[in-house]
Amino acid sequence: MDIIQQESIHTLKALTQSAAKVAVVGHTHPDGDALGATTGLALALLSRGKKDVCCVFSDTPADNLQFILSPEVTYLFQDRNAEKAEACIREADLVFLLDCNAFDRTEGLKDALEASSARKILIDHHLNPDRSRFDAAFSTPEISSASELLYWVLKALEWDVTLPVGTALLTGMTTDTNNFANSVYPSTFRMASELIAAGVDRDALLQKIYSSYRENRVRLMGYMQYEGLRLLPGGGAYMILTRDIQRRFDLREGESEGLVNVPLTIGAVRLSLLLKEDEGHFRVSIRSRKGTSAQALAQRYFHGGGHENASGGKLFIGPDIASPQEAATFVENALKDFLK
Ligand SMILES: [Mn+2]
Incomplete structure (x- = not known):
């Protein structure tokens, strides 16, 4: 090597x-x-x-x-x-x-x-x-x-x-x-x-x-795919795990692992984001299909980076968005701009 x-x-x-x-x-x-x-x-x-x-x-x-x-x-x-x-x-x-x-x-x-x-x-x-x-x-x-x-x-x-x-x-x-x-x-x-x-x-x-998860994780995965998934024209997809949802499903650290990959199983999706609300910010996970750069999106909009097709970053409440409710609009605008 x-x-x-x-x-x-x-x-x-x-x-x-x-x-x-x-x-x-x-x-x-x-x-x-x-x-x-x-x-x-x-x-x-x-x-x-x-x-x-x-x-x-x-x-x-x-x-x-x-x-x-x-x-x-x-x-x-x-x-x-x-x-x-x-x-x-x-x-x-x-x-x-x-x-x-x-x-x-x-x-x-x-x-x-x-x-x-x-x-x-x-x-x-x-x-x-x-x-x-x-x-x-x-x-x-x-x-x-x-x-x-x-x-x-x-x-x-x-x-x-x-x-x-x-x-x-x-x-x-x-x-x-x-x-x-x-x-x-x-x-x-x-x-x-x-x-x-x-x-x-x-x-x-x-x-x-x-195969060692708790029941709540399986139920959360189902809920987010049914209720939480948003698809945008151009192949973008995102989900927002708000504090409310985390509480409702008694979500612990690590239990949403893998959720961000699910939208990429849809043929038309080439970029998938998962936002998880945390103290003062959202943790952002990004996955992309080959040919679309998760890394570039993470760097440009979310103060992050990582790998070409798997990156992460943050969306800060205060500097980036005024309130948690604005996260969806921020993501939609970022994806619209990035995928054009
Ligand atoms: Mn690693």
């Missing part, structure tokens, strides 16, 4: 060897890839004899992703214990940033990362990585996930990919590709094939990822 340069592998090896305290950091609102990659790397470092390793996130993972967390690994969540989470980054002499392209994607941890004098390594697959901040950067959008990229980095390091490491990485890749539906490359199948041959239980994984 040309993305993995021998020079960066040497740097990673040397920095890991000399590091006493390692912080492994993932992006805000961690998804399966961020959790799988950080867990996989922490486990790999522990099995290499590193004693002081912690994974740090700005917020606690959704209930349905908690199964990815390993009992062997120390996790620190800033929303639970800000002092400990920030101290871990402050005291680390080596920091890994996984599944995000820049410090600000960790939200509340950004200041701690900027203040840190630790050596830093990036392992990511988003567009436009902030390479200047890192001693070594492994980054390409031509790969399924950070978990897959980490797998090939571990292979290049000639470190053992143990069963727990492999399980974490296969989980991250599976969730980021939506179970092999998008961003799949020949290397992705190779990774999966090698891990399954090594004994990773994919059936058990799929059960945990896709």
Whole structure:
């Protein structure tokens, strides 16, 4: 894999060897890839004899992703214990940033990362990585996930990919590709094939990822598709998950995962948005068909970015729209302008 340069592998090896305290950091609102990659790397470092390793996130993972967390690994969540989470980054002499392209994607941890004098390594697959901040950067959008990229980095390091490491990485890749539906490359199948041959239980994984939801989630998916879906001429689609709807269905973090993909199963739709109302803003998820750029829309209208066909951003109440009720009009105008 040309993305993995021998020079960066040497740097990673040397920095890991000399590091006493390692912080492994993932992006805000961690998804399966961020959790799988950080867990996989922490486990790999522990099995290499590193004693002081912690994974740090700005917020606690959704209930349905908690199964990815390993009992062997120390996790620190800033929303639970800000002092400990920030101290871990402050005291680390080596920091890994996984599944995000820049410090600000960790939200509340950004200041701690900027203040840190630790050596830093990036392992990511988003567009436009902030390479200047890192001693070594492994980054390409031509790969399924950070978990897959980490797998090939571990292979290049000639470190053992143990069963727990492999399980974490296969989980991250599976969730980021939506179970092999998008961003799949020949290397992705190779990774999966090698891990399954090594004994990773994919059936058990799929059960945990896709068949362990609460009833309310299935009902919400039905409700949003029946009542909430708006289709626009030109191939745009959007849904707004207001606070009211979230309350009505007792929605928890992570339970609307996958909903944004549903409108793209309609032949005429090429761009789908899901807005989820939060404190002072809407979280915006964007998915697009090949040939239409979710990334460009996210960047132009929603202060965001990510991948060409899967991006995210925010719509702020105050700066962008005067009240939550104006979200629909904002989205319709943005889509009208973008899809013309
Ligand atoms: Mn990812």
